[in-house]
Amino acid sequence: MPGSPEEMKLVSNAMSNATRRKIMTLLKDSSMSREDMSKAIGQTMLDYHLQLLQQAGLTEIRGEKLELTDFGRNMLEPRNKKPVEPKKDLLGTKPIEVMEIRQFLPCIADNSKYRIIARMEPPLDGAVKLLEPLFPRARYSENLGVLIIQKGSIIITVYSTGNVTMTMISDTDEAEEILNDLMKSINDAIGKGIKAPPADKARVDHNEIYKYLPGTNCRICGEQSCYSFAIRLMAKETTLNKCTPLHEERYGVNREYLQVLLEYL
Ligand code: SF4
Missing domain, CATH: 1.10.15.40 (Electron transport complex subunit B, putative Fe-S cluster)
Structure with missing residues (x-):
């Protein structure tokens, strides 16, 4: 999820605590109710730990259950795990069918704004890198294996695993509009195939x-x-x-x- 240093700080703070890491490990194989988690971890400060994990985008609540997000799962995996292999072209990449908001949280850099965690299905896997030319301001990070797109003051991060995060969002309508545009741009490129058509790159002065x-x-x-x-x-x-x-x-x-x-x- 995190694209900014503030968000990275939130994640490292959430993961620096043994109880919170244990919560994540317990959620690795299956979701759990809050009551079951309370039995496994103890009631002391459980709400606080869950709140920090959720704020960092590592866990989420779906219905009555606590779950690990894809991002949380990635963070638990061994550091030496190979990043997803980038594809050479878009052939065989399936269009996105679902793009939905999973979490709506306060923005870390500006608490009058929001950040969201969304989910796209199917995930783009190794095709994420190929989409960089589509956006006037986008950069693929080889280290993180993510595409970072700037749209005005909003920063969108697209993960190969299917997660999408956005910071500096005003409301859900704005988030949904951006997600729909993103899905359309990606699906148009997949429809055209082979290579993503290059957009005019915006210059910084x-x-x-x-x-x-x-x-x-x-x-x-x-x-x-x-x-x-x-x-x-x-x-x-x-x-x-x-x-x-x-x-x-x-x-x-x-x-x-x-x-x-x-x-x-
Ligand atoms: S002069 Fe401007 S750029 Fe330089 S340290 Fe001061 S505020 Fe920053």
Whole structure:
């Protein structure tokens, strides 16, 4: 699920606790009711542990049952497990039939917004990488085996396992509209076959980067102004972490945008 450092922090915090890891392990083979989990783990702080796991997108509640999400399952699997083998073309890739929202949670970077975890069926498996050309701003991460798509302020992460996450969502209508567009774009590409048709790639310029910097010209980064820092970032002559004010909580959303924008340089 996580595409941003804030989300990664949430996941590592959730997984840093032995009780929470035990809950995940118990859910690995089958779903469980809350009562059965309480018998297995004990009642102490169970709600708290379940809440943290759910916030991190590692577990979910379906009906009366607790379940491990695909993402949670991936996180439990051995680190040396090979990522899914990327396909060479779209031949044989089945169109997506179902795209549904599974969880609707507060956004970590901005609590006036939401993040969602959705599920597509059938999963795209190794075809995910081939879809990168479809979107003006998209990057396939070889390490994570995920496609990260930027749409305005929204970051969409598509997993080969079928999970889709989105951050900075206003409401369910917006989430559903984006998911429908995503499904249509992917199915059109699968219908055309072989290779995904390339979209015009959006360019990033220093003005766009500057827009998300604090704009205080404090010079902590060693530059004369935020504007010169933006130019140096564009030229890859400095790094984002030199702007320490960006680590303040109020700039969390800006930092997240900038991290994604810099991927496109
Ligand atoms: S440290 Fe950040 S806020 Fe300060 S001048 Fe540099 S870019 Fe601007």
